[in-house]
Amino acid sequence: MNGQNFKKKVDQLWKDLTTAVDQINRSENDIVIRAEEILMETDASIRQLKDLLRQYQFPDWSNEIYFFKNTKPQFVAVYIYYSKVLAIEASKPYADSQALRSYYENERSNLLYFYNEQREFISYYRRKSTYLDKKYFVRFKFDFKLKLSPELYSYDEEFSTSHDHIVSQIMANDLLEQYLTNKIDSKDSKENSIDHIKNLEWTAPKVALIELLYALHQTKCFNGGHSDLAEIFRWAENSLNIGLGNYHKTFSEIRLRKTDRTKFLSLLQHNFNQYLDDLDL
Incomplete structure (x- = not known):
C-alpha cells in the first residue's frame, strides 16, 4: 500500500x-x-x-x-x-x-x-x-x-x-x-x-440550514477545511440554539429531490443577485 x-x-x-x-x-x-x-x-x-x-x-x-x-x-x-x-x-x-x-x-x-x-x-x-x-x-x-x-x-x-x-x-x-x-x-x-442580549433565531426551515452547512463544509469554510461535519453541526446548533436532529437522514432526503436539489442555495443566489440588481437601478 x-x-x-x-x-x-x-x-x-x-x-x-x-x-x-x-x-x-x-x-x-x-x-x-x-x-x-x-x-x-x-x-x-x-x-x-x-x-x-x-x-x-x-x-x-x-x-x-x-x-x-x-x-x-x-x-x-x-x-x-x-x-x-x-x-x-x-x-x-x-x-x-x-x-x-x-x-x-x-x-x-x-x-x-x-x-x-x-x-x-x-x-x-x-x-x-x-x-x-x-x-x-x-x-x-x-x-x-x-x-x-x-x-x-x-x-x-x-x-x-x-x-x-x-x-x-x-x-x-x-x-x-x-x-x-x-x-x-x-x-x-x-x-x-444574559437575558437582555437578544440571540439570533433561525426562522427558515431546518432543512435549509442543513443544506447550507453541508455546502459550507464541502467548500472548506471552517478551520481551513479541517473541521469535521459533526463539529460544524454542533457549532451551528449551539450558536443558534437549534436542534437539527438526524441531519444525515435529512441530507439523504435532499439527495432524492427530483428538481433543484440545492433549493435553498439557489434561493440565496437569486435573492442576493436581485439585491445587487436593485442597487444598480
Missing part, C-alpha cells in the same frame, strides 16, 4: 468513526448506553487502523512520528474519553443536585493526578516541541532514561511508541475536563445567562 492510499483509508476511517459517534449521540438513549455503543464502534475502528498499519511501511521517520503523535492518538482518545464517561455515569449516586455536583467536582479533581504525573511531557506536547519526537513517537526507540509508562510492556510494539498513549490520554482528559465542567456548571450557566 502506498502512502496516498494509506492516508486516504485512514482519513475515511476517522470520518466514519466521527459520523457514527455523532449519530449515536443524537439518539435518545441514556449516556451509559450511548457510551457503550460508541466504545464498540471505536474499538472496531482502532482494530481496522491497526490492520491498515500492518500493510504499510513508513517511508521515513517524519511520517511515522506524525502517525503516532497525531493520527493514532485521536482514535484512542475517543475510546479513553468514553470509557471514563461510562465509568463516571454508571457509578454516579442517585442523589440531590448538590451531591451530584460534589461528585463531578471530585472526578474533575482526580484529573490533576495525571497532569502532575506527566507535567514535563504535557508541557513538551502543548508547546508543540519536536526535539524529542524521535524518542517519543518512533517504534522500538524507547529511551529508558526518559519517564515511561509502567504499562508500556503490555503494549503492542508494532502499534505503539513510548508516548503516543499519553498523547491520547491528554486529549481524552481535556475532553473529560470540559464534560465535567459542563456537568458542574450546567445549572449556574442557565441562571447566569
Whole structure:
C-alpha cells in the first residue's frame, strides 16, 4: 500500500468513526448506553487502523512520528474519553443536585493526578516541541532514561511508541475536563445567562440550514477545511440554539429531490443577485 492510499483509508476511517459517534449521540438513549455503543464502534475502528498499519511501511521517520503523535492518538482518545464517561455515569449516586455536583467536582479533581504525573511531557506536547519526537513517537526507540509508562510492556510494539498513549490520554482528559465542567456548571450557566442580549433565531426551515452547512463544509469554510461535519453541526446548533436532529437522514432526503436539489442555495443566489440588481437601478 502506498502512502496516498494509506492516508486516504485512514482519513475515511476517522470520518466514519466521527459520523457514527455523532449519530449515536443524537439518539435518545441514556449516556451509559450511548457510551457503550460508541466504545464498540471505536474499538472496531482502532482494530481496522491497526490492520491498515500492518500493510504499510513508513517511508521515513517524519511520517511515522506524525502517525503516532497525531493520527493514532485521536482514535484512542475517543475510546479513553468514553470509557471514563461510562465509568463516571454508571457509578454516579442517585442523589440531590448538590451531591451530584460534589461528585463531578471530585472526578474533575482526580484529573490533576495525571497532569502532575506527566507535567514535563504535557508541557513538551502543548508547546508543540519536536526535539524529542524521535524518542517519543518512533517504534522500538524507547529511551529508558526518559519517564515511561509502567504499562508500556503490555503494549503492542508494532502499534505503539513510548508516548503516543499519553498523547491520547491528554486529549481524552481535556475532553473529560470540559464534560465535567459542563456537568458542574450546567445549572449556574442557565441562571447566569444574559437575558437582555437578544440571540439570533433561525426562522427558515431546518432543512435549509442543513443544506447550507453541508455546502459550507464541502467548500472548506471552517478551520481551513479541517473541521469535521459533526463539529460544524454542533457549532451551528449551539450558536443558534437549534436542534437539527438526524441531519444525515435529512441530507439523504435532499439527495432524492427530483428538481433543484440545492433549493435553498439557489434561493440565496437569486435573492442576493436581485439585491445587487436593485442597487444598480
